[in-house]
Each structure stands twice: as C-alpha cells, then as structure tokens.
Amino acid sequence: MRHAAILRLAIIAAIVALLELLSRSGVISRFVAPPPSEIAVDLVRLLTSDRVQAAIAQTLSKITIACGAAIVVGTALGVLIHRSRALAQTLSPYFGAYYAVPIYAFYPLMIAIFGIGEAPQIVIGFMLAIVAVIVNTINALDRIPRVLRKTVAIYGMGSIEASWNVYLPYAGPYLATGIKLAVAYSFIGVIGAEFIMSRIGIGHEIVFAYNNFDNEVMYPLILFVLLVAGTINGLFSAWEKRLLGRRSRS
Amino acid sequence: MNMAARIAEAHVGLTGVTRVFGSDPQTQVKALGPIELELRKGEFFAVVGPSGCGKSTLFDIVAGLSPATSGKVTFEGRPLTGSAVPDGIGVVFQEDASFPWLTVADNVAFGIRRAGLSEAEVSRRVTATLALMGLADFAKAYPAQLSGGMRQRVCIARTLVQRPRLILLDEPFGALDQQTRLIMGEELLKLWRETGATILLITHALDEAAMLADRIGVMSARPGRILDIVETPWGIERDSRVVSDPRFGDITGRLWSRLREESMAALATAGQ
Numbered sequence: 001m002r003h004a005a006i007l008r009l010a011i012i013a014a015i016v017a018l019l020e021l022l023s024r025s026g027v028i029s030r031f032v033a034p035p036p037s038e039i040a041v042d043l044v045r046l047l048t049s050d051r052v053q054a055a056i057a058q059t060l061s062k063i064t065i066a067c068g069a070a071i072v073v074g075t076a077l078g079v080l081i082h083r084s085r086a087l088a089q090t091l092s093p094y095f096g097a098y099y100a101v102p103i104y105a106f107y108p109l110m111i112a113i114f115g116i117g118e119a120p121q122i123v124i125g126f127m128l129a130i131v132a133v134i135v136n137t138i139n140a141l142d143r144i145p146r147v148l149r150k151t152v153a154i155y156g157m158g159s160i161e162a163s164w165n166v167y168l169p170y171a172g173p174y175l176a177t178g179i180k181l182a183v184a185y186s187f188i189g190v191i192g193a194e195f196i197m198s199r200i201g202i203g204h205e206i207v208f209a210y211n212n213f214d215n216e217v218m219y220p221l222i223l224f225v226l227l228v229a230g231t232i233n234g235l236f237s238a239w240e241k242r243l244l245g246r247r248s249r250s
Numbered sequence: 251m252n253m254a255a256r257i258a259e260a261h262v263g264l265t266g267v268t269r270v271f272g273s274d275p276q277t278q279v280k281a282l283g284p285i286e287l288e289l290r291k292g293e294f295f296a297v298v299g300p301s302g303c304g305k306s307t308l309f310d311i312v313a314g315l316s317p318a319t320s321g322k323v324t325f326e327g328r329p330l331t332g333s334a335v336p337d338g339i340g341v342v343f344q345e346d347a348s349f350p351w352l353t354v355a356d357n358v359a360f361g362i363r364r365a366g367l368s369e370a371e372v373s374r375r376v377t378a379t380l381a382l383m384g385l386a387d388f389a390k391a392y393p394a395q396l397s398g399g400m401r402q403r404v405c406i407a408r409t410l411v412q413r414p415r416l417i418l419l420d421e422p423f424g425a426l427d428q429q430t431r432l433i434m435g436e437e438l439l440k441l442w443r444e445t446g447a448t449i450l451l452i453t454h455a456l457d458e459a460a461m462l463a464d465r466i467g468v469m470s471a472r473p474g475r476i477l478d479i480v481e482t483p484w485g486i487e488r489d490s491r492v493v494s495d496p497r498f499g500d501i502t503g504r505l506w507s508r509l510r511e512e513s514m515a516a517l518a519t520a521g522q
C-alpha cells in the first residue's frame with residue numbers, strides 16, 4: 001500500500017520534472033508552455049490578486065448547486081425507481097447508455113430554454129451528475145440483504161426509522177461512490193459548459209486567456225482546476241475507503 | 251405454581267396452522283401444515299425436516315414475522331397476528347444479520363437503546379451479555395473483523411440482551427464448520443440453562459438436534475406436518491459429550507428412519 005502511494009507520487013513528480021526540463025531547455029517553446037515551476041508561481045500570484053477571484057467563486061458555487069441538486073434529486077429518484085422492480089429494469093439500459101451521449105450537444109437547447117445566463121451551465125453539471133447518483137442509489141439499495149429487512153421487522157421499525165437507522169448506514173459506502181462521481185461530473189459539466197458560452201467563471205477565464213495568448217493566466221487556471229478537482233476527489237475517495245474499510249477484514 | 255404445572259403450561263401453541271403462498275389456485279404453494287404443536291415453558295425444542303418442507307415458514311409464523319393462512323398461534327396465551335413481533339420473543343437467523351457499520355458493543359446495544367433504556371443500564375447489560383458470549387475482548391471491533399462464528403455470536407448477543415422468554419433460531423450454525431457448530435451448540439445449552447428461556451431451534455443436522463434438544467419434532471416433506479416427536483434422555487446439564495452415549499445413536503437412528511422417506515419425497519418433488 002505504502003509502496004503504491006510512493007510510486008504514484010513519483011510518477012507525477014517525474015512528469016512534472018520532465019516538463020520542467022523540456023521547457024527550460026527550449027524543446028517546448030515558452031510561448032507554448034512555461035515550465036511548471038513558473039506556472040505554480042503565477043498561480044500563487046493570480047490567487048492573491050483579485051483578477052480571477054470572482055470567476056472562481058462563481059464556478060465553485062455553480063458546481064455546488066449542480067452537485068447538491070443532483071445528490072438530493074438523484075437519491076430521491078433512485079429510491080422511487082428502486083421501489084418498482086419493473087421500472088428499474090425498464091430504465092436500466094437508458095442509464096447504461098446515458099454517458100455515451102455528448103450532453104454538450106444540447107447546449108443550444110439549454111440556452112433556448114434557460115437563457116444566456118449562468119443557468120445552462122448549472123443544468124449541464126446537474127444532468128451529468130444526476131444519473132451517477134441514481135444508478136449508485138439503486139445499486140446501494142439492491143445490496144441490502146433480505147435478512148436485514150427481516151431484522152428491521154423484528155424490531156418493529158417503521159419505514160422511515162428503518163431507512164434512516166439501518167438501510168442508509170448499510171448502503172452508505174455505495175451511496176458515497178455516487179456522491180464522489182456526482183462531484184466529479186458536476187465539475188466537468190459546469191467548467192466544460194463555461195468553455196462554450198459564459199460571461200463569468202473559470203472556464204470562461206481560461207478561454208479568454210487563450211484567445212489573448214495570456215499564458216500567465218491560462219496555465220495557472222488549468223493547474224488550479226486540476227488541483228481542486230484532484231483534492232476533492234481524493235477527499236471523497238478517502239471517505240469512501242474509510243466507510244468500506246470497516247466492512248473488509250483487516 | 252409448582253414445577254409440574256409450569257411445565258404443563260404451553261408457552262407457544264399452534265393449532266391447525268397452515269401457510270399457502272400465492273392466491274392463484276393454479277400456482278399457489280402449500281408450504282406448511284396443518285401443524286399441531288405445543289412448546290412447554292423453558293424447554294429446548296428442535297425441529298428437523300427435509301429441505302423445503304416449510305421449516306423457515308413455520309419459524310416466521312412463530313416469530314410473528316408473517317401470518318398463518320389458517321389456524322391459531324399463541325404465545326403466552328395471547329394470539330400472534332403475524333404483523334408484529336411481540337415483546338419477549340428473540341430471533342436469530344441463519345444469515346449474518348449483524349450491522350457492519352456498528353461496533354460489536356453498539357450492535358448488541360441496538361435494540362435496548364431503541365427501547366429507551368438509560369445509557370447506564372444499556373452499558374451494564376451489554377457488558378454482561380458480551381462476557382456471557384465470550385465477546386468481551388471484541389467490544390470495539392467491527393463485525394467484518396470477526397469470523398463467521400463470532401459474528402453469529404454477536405447476533406445471538408443482540409437477541410439475548412433484550413432478555414427474551416422465547417428464543418427462535420433458524421439454522422443459526424448452518425454456515426459454520428463442524429467443530430465450531432459443536433462449540434456453539436454447547437454455548438447455546440449454557441445460555442439456555444442460564445436464561446431459563448424457551449428455545450425453538452430449526453436445524454437440518456440430526457446430531458445437532460439430538461445433542462441439544464429436550465424434544466425433537468420431525469417434519470414431513472412439503473407441506474410440512476409434524477410426523478413424530480422424539481424425546482431425549484439427557485439431563486439438563488448435558489453437553490457435546492452425549493454424542494458418545496450409546497443412546498445417541500438410537501435417537502439419530504430414529505430421526506433418520508422417520509426422515510429418510512420424507513427426504514426422498516422432497517428430492518423427487520424438487521425436480522419438478
């Protein structure tokens with residue numbers, strides 16, 4: 001386990017070192033990409049100025065709304081669909097095919113419906129995230145063994161108490177998988193949509209910087225997106241692993 | 251009340267109990283009965299029967315988990331409706347029913363905490379029950395860290411801590427290896443003596459029934475009826491050493507001779 005973690009870090013360090021070397025030696029032109037160390041310095045400078053703070057705040061709040069709504073609505077829909085075996089079986093191929101559809105193709109439609117504001121980006125983030133939540137909720141509920149349902153009957157629990165005190169804790173680690181994916185998908189959805197059309201946000205800032213050959217903003221922002229997405233994903237993976245850890249023999 | 255009167259008092263009574271699954275006459279399954287059976291207060295009663303004969307169906311009805319199609323079930327003189335498990339009945343299933351997200355101590359505390367006992371009383375009872383079940387060193391462990399036998403002990407402890415007067419066990423050791431089964435059987439006998447509870451044990455292992463029970467009900471192939479009731483001569487202080495008693499072979503032999511045809515019948519219908 002420790003070895004694997006060290007190796008993973010070493011791979012990243014090697015790639016960064018290689019980029020640094022290629023850029024500093026001139027194999028990669030500075031106008032194409034500055035060395036990573038400079039990008040890092042630029043990022044610190046960018047974050048301490050107020051040049052992109054509003055954009056970051058905007059993007060993060062759009063992601064929070066999209067992701068939060070996807071978790072709440074997706075969990076509720078998952079519970080409802082799970083109640084009917086027939087419905088779950090009918091819908092399952094659609095869920096399987098869902099992520100094969102390039103959702104950005106619907107962007108013009110979103111604008112027609114929701115206007116040019118920030119709503120279309122939220123809707124796309126939400127739509128990308130929600131199916132992962134639905135699928136994982138159904139999967140989590142499927143895993144609840146019959147004997148646990150009988151145990152609930154033994155204690156004479158009502159359905160709300162049973163869900164809250166038994167089914168939810170049992171299914172927790174599997175629900176966590178859905179939440180982790182929802183966070184990742186809403187990141188992709190919102191920032192991706194900001195690339196296409198938006199007046200404010202990280203995606204918009206990156207495109208704007210790109211159009212103006214502004215490498216001192218573009219690369220730091222790309223690095224920022226990588227760092228934030230990586231950190232959040234890491235935190236959720238650790239949470240998921242902690243929940244699952246109690247379930248496996250040590 | 252004198253001893254004889256207590257024994258005579260039926261703790262659980264079943265009269266004409268049947269269970270039919272499904273409503274369509276073409277496809278419905280007659281799973282059980284009619285069953286006539288009385289469990290005496292404080293006795294250890296085992297039920298053996300061919301696979302699929304309706305043992306678990308009988309179990310669910312006595313536990314109050316599901317209703318009988320016809321007939322009457324009483325526990326301590328009051329009828330069971332099959333819609334709620336009454337106070338005083340404790341249930342242990344074959345499958346591992348421990349809660350994987352709770353520690354052993356919290357698993358055991360689950361029911362009595364829910365019942366609103368004070369935290370001091372909860373902790374006192376949990377500690378005592380864990381000690382009784384040999385789980386004291388594992389109070390803070392999670393079920394996944396325990397072996398199958400230990401997890402089943404957690405389930406038994408979770409039931410015992412509520413101080414049931416009737417304990418129902420549906421093949422509780424079915425998933426365990428033979429040595430563990432024998433040890434768990436001895437512990438069950440010890441618990442039975444210490445708690446004074448009535449025990450109904452469903453099992454497919456004839457030797458387990460012969461070693462543990464005061465009386466053994468032999469069930470027919472589906473729909474299961476009680477064909478015979480075999481009494482064992484062991485005293486209350488029995489343990490697994492009775493297996494070397496010459497009478498042990500007589501009892502398992504008698505059980506098997508009653509079951510042989512029924513098991514063949516069960517196999518024949520299972521193929522349809």
Ligand SMILES: Nc1ncnc2c1ncn2[C@@H]1O[C@H](COP(=O)(O)OP(=O)(O)OP(=O)(O)O)[C@@H](O)[C@H]1O
Nearest residue numbers: 271272279281300301302303304305306307308472
């Ligand atoms: N919910 C149900 N719906 C329809 N049939 C059922 C249902 N539950 C049980 N049965 C049928 O009733 C019969 C008795 O089942 P039961 O589980 O009580 O048998 P068992 O003696 O416990 O079997 P085993 O030895 O496998 O534990 C079986 O034929 C089974 O298929």
Ligand SMILES: [Mg+2]
Nearest residue numbers: 305306307420
């Ligand atoms: Mg059974």
